Amino acid sequence: MNIKHNELEILVEDPFANCRLDRKKYAQILTNIINSYSYGFVLAINNKWGTGKTTFVKMWEQDLKNKGYQTVYFNAWENDFENNPLIALMGELKTLTTKSTEPEFKSTLKKASALTKHIAPIVAKAIADKYIDTEGVKDAIIGVTKGLTDVFENNVNEYSKKKKNISEFRNSLSEFIANTNKGKPLVFIIDELDRCRPDYAVSILEQIKHFFSVPNIVFILSIDKIQLGNAVRGVYGSDKLDAEEYLRRFIDLEYSIPKPESGVFQRYLYEFFDFDEFFNSPERIKYSELKYDKTDFLKICDILFSNSEISLREQEKIFTLAKISLRTFGENHFVFPLVYLFLTFLKIKKTDLYNNLKTQSLTIQQLQDRLFEIVGNKLNNDNERMLMLLEAYLLNFYNNSLNSGYYHKSKLYESDENGKNKLLINSIINKTKDIDLLHLLESIRGRRSGGDLKLDYFLNKIELLEELKL
Template structure:
């Protein structure tokens, strides 16, 4: 197996060169949307974990840079140890260190204008230098009002200064600030980041783009407020102006890409065989039906690579891949196979129907071979009467597809070649690695 490297490779000269998920049209659309908001806004790109959000925004960032926009990128999860996200956000902007006004205002916001004043009041309340409770409370209230007014003025001045700084350093407004992994942060940091963006960074010439798993971020918001009854959807809606649901990827293209990355594409594509294309079609169908993440597909094919490495080259690798898929997502079927729980291939075929798109002759020969592997393993086929293996009256298959099933089975059970494999060997190696985490 090759060394697996799924690092993002996005080039500035051609941001879509490594677009394996056919997301170029969506990136072009989003780039136009952003250009239409020079006054600034907050956008979200929503998709479950492992569906390629980071690569999407990296390609979008490169495209915007190529178009003349100034961009910034902030991985929130790497900074959620900070007490206040404002300093982390600003540090990613690479703003001029000579703008003393801006950095002075930033410090006042981060530290809090009234922090030391409040500390003095607390000392008085605790009994130090305290002449009367009424006097202390009156003094404390006065300082809190002053603190609020000072902080409000500071934020106002900060917005003006930052807006001018952004406008002077960006050739094509707006500047775009990408925030990734916010949904993975601790709830306090996640909510504070949202609040800082909305109340401090809502200025002209800057657009924020949040790459999030919306449902997970909503859970973090509920955690912050201490109850799952809190309306986190409505709360989040107040911070986000434009929501974009990342479309599901082109699974077939991605399966090809990962198979090449981990070095199993040649093993799964024997010369003259369409079996890998058949397996890929089934896996793509199931990925779309189950909304599998790209990470799940990666791990599935890595397991295929590990297990097929124990078999000789050309030993029906694509069928091994099919049984590894069953181990990942259809354990009940695999367990029943291993226990010889199907009385015949007809019963197994009934369970296979739910895994596959409507049967046709494009890949029924592939399914026939899988049925043959089980029939040979369970000893449930009368080799003298292949016409008895499957029922004549069925509705799921086209006539052409049905005609391909039995030849596929016969090729397995009648085969006599050096690299022939048995289902028991496949199951043995699958079980050997069954304790490796799948997801």
């Protein structure tokens, strides 16, 4: 059994063969943009963390290689141990050298080295100005031993030399790229920029703009722009900084990968983690009461995951926990997938509500209100019955917990003088169909149907407090 969803295998001959999200078409759109504007630009692929950007850009990179493009993939998060991004970026470009282009690269590298020499004193002075109060000590650190006039003249000369070095570096880099890629632009992919050190992320952006803005390089920034904006504000020490405007200086074009069609990813995860091994096992299918478990599991998945606020990575975590904890159930045990997956969802996505259920700190009405907050915007004629069944099961098991594990129908409904049951609460799913909720509660009350179970029956399994059954 897989406990972790490993990276998809990217086949060289068909990079998108294992993509279950139908994203090849978006790669083709982006490739066409590169073809149309091959002179060079910066493209940001902007999606939230956990939406599969890294897998997409790696598939796209291989697809570009298959189409004859030179590419570089640089994971900024894995390389932020290097204080100077220029070193790391040049190190990635070195992978493109061949025997014939190595002399050109060495020439470019020497010019990059000259740039770092001019950057160092500026950084040293900035650090000295920020942390050292004694002027004499600052002068010693930055080597200022001349009079102010000499210092000013030296700074002017250094400024002129630095501009010249930048120009020479960019010209040399442009020639190297032109002789490397047979007329096609180099596609330089920078991934995980929003996850690395904020100062490192900002430095990469600045150096792309000032040093690498040359013909025939297309930079692809795989980012979560909101998180990167927060990093920018942190570096500049101001919450009032307009991060959107700041990033606009570096990004020429922005693209967001559309959300997958509803249900596609969860069905893939269902297959990947092989839930059928349990739900359709020969032992379980003997019991008629359990035969709809798979259907209910997938239906509640569709409802809970049909929200843009839940990322692919969060869906993966929910499925991982659900599969592991499912092994604490016996083959003939009730699972009640509607409740089981809903609680697993809460543990990953709505921790506060999950903990309130564990501590039994909610009233029945409060539980109903919180349930509606989560599923109310997904309510329609097709799933109303399913959500009312979830409501009934959840209230029943939670009410059992409140009453020390024994079923007390008086908390939810009571009998009138004619012996007819009367609901004491209203359905939060459809207040005009309380009679349906009453019938559902009546139907699940018996021990034979698992109606006597407490919510702890599920929580202990989700918390992995029970032994796994092999």
